[in-house]
Amino acid sequence: xxxxxxxxxxxxxxxxxxxxxxxxxxxxxxxxxxxxxxxxxxxxxxxxxxxxxxxxxxxxxxxxxxxxxxxxxxxxxxxxxxxxxxxxxxxxxxxxxxxxxxxxxxxxxxxxxxxxxxxxxxxxxxxxxxxxxxxxxxxxxxxxxxxxxxxxxxxxxxxxxxxxxxxxxxxxxxxxxxxxxxxxxxxxxxxxxxxxxxxxxxxxxxxxxxxxxxxxxxxxxxxxxxx
Numbered sequence: 001x002x003x004x005x006x007x008x009x010x011x012x013x014x015x016x017x018x019x020x021x022x023x024x025x026x027x028x029x030x031x032x033x034x035x036x037x038x039x040x041x042x043x044x045x046x047x048x049x050x051x052x053x054x055x056x057x058x059x060x061x062x063x064x065x066x067x068x069x070x071x072x073x074x075x076x077x078x079x080x081x082x083x084x085x086x087x088x089x090x091x092x093x094x095x096x097x098x099x100x101x102x103x104x105x106x107x108x109x110x111x112x113x114x115x116x117x118x119x120x121x122x123x124x125x126x127x128x129x130x131x132x133x134x135x136x137x138x139x140x141x142x143x144x145x146x147x148x149x150x151x152x153x154x155x156x157x158x159x160x161x162x163x164x165x166x167x168x169x170x171x172x173x174x175x176x177x178x179x180x181x182x183x184x185x186x187x188x189x190x191x192x193x194x195x196x197x198x199x200x201x202x203x204x205x206x207x208x209x210x211x212x213x214x215x216x217x218x219x220x221x222x223x224x225x226x227x
Contacts (some may be wrong), residue, residue: 004106020072024065033060048073059225069193085207088119088155094191095200098157110135110158112142114151115190123149136174139181146185154182156192163197167192167208175203176216 011019014034021030040058041047047055048069055066088094103112107128114123125145129135135158146154155179158171167175175192182189192203203209214220 006150014038014184017044017047020069021065024068033058033065033186036060048076088113088115088121091191091202091205094155095193098155098193099200101161101193102157105159106161108135108159108161110137110156112137112145113157114146114149115153115155117152119153122151128151134170136170139177142178142181143185145178146181146187151187153188153190154178155190158194160194160196163196165196165201167194167201168202172208172212176212179209179212179216180218183216 014031017034017037018030021033024030025033026087037047037055038044038190041050050073052063052066052070055061055069056063061069073105088097093215097113098111102109102122105128110127112123112125113121114125116122123145127135127137156175171192171194175189178192179189181187189209190204194201203212
């Protein structure tokens with residue numbers, strides 16, 4: 001069953017419930033309890049929305065298991081009703097979001113924000129180093145992150161400690177590297193934002209990103225290689 005889950009294969013309802021119950025019964029065959037629950041309730045949704053007393057009336061379900069199932073149901077309810085994503089609809093919001101995230105750190109922090117096509121931040125990947133005043137991401141790691149998350153767009157943000165927010169040569173090189181990787185994976189690089197205290201530098205707003213995008217997209221590289 002775990003292999004089916006890992007491969008993204010279709011699972012029957014009782015199999016999904018069995019795996020969920022493994023956390024409550026780590027050393028027990030959960031198949032009978034899963035079937036008992038689905039005989040009492042018509043679906044997993046009904047199981048997870050049932051009252052604790054109702055759950056405890058099912059053979060094999062004690063108080064701790066009932067509380068566990070109720071907690072899972074409440075988590076799903078919160079996830080379905082709450083606003084789970086920060087939405088970035090304009091450049092001002094983008095800068096405010098990055099500044100908020102970068103504020104107050106004593107070491108250099110780098111974050112990648114993966115966005116969907118509606119501008120919602122769906123993943124935040126943070127990198128830091130206490131041994132250096134500069135942090136970066138290896139190309140192979142960035143490629144792996146993108147291949148897993150499948151973002152529509154990406155924003156880079158990092159802070160400078162004790163110096164102005166102006167980009168360094170290393171910052172430019174990292175932006176170029178990210179642009180190439182994003183272009184190869186059909187991901188739009190929206191901006192690279194550098195924060196230092198109250199200062200923020202935007203590669204997009206200064207036009208720096210436009211030049212990098214023209215020179216370091218995969219199509220430009222292939223074109224220049226033919227010339």
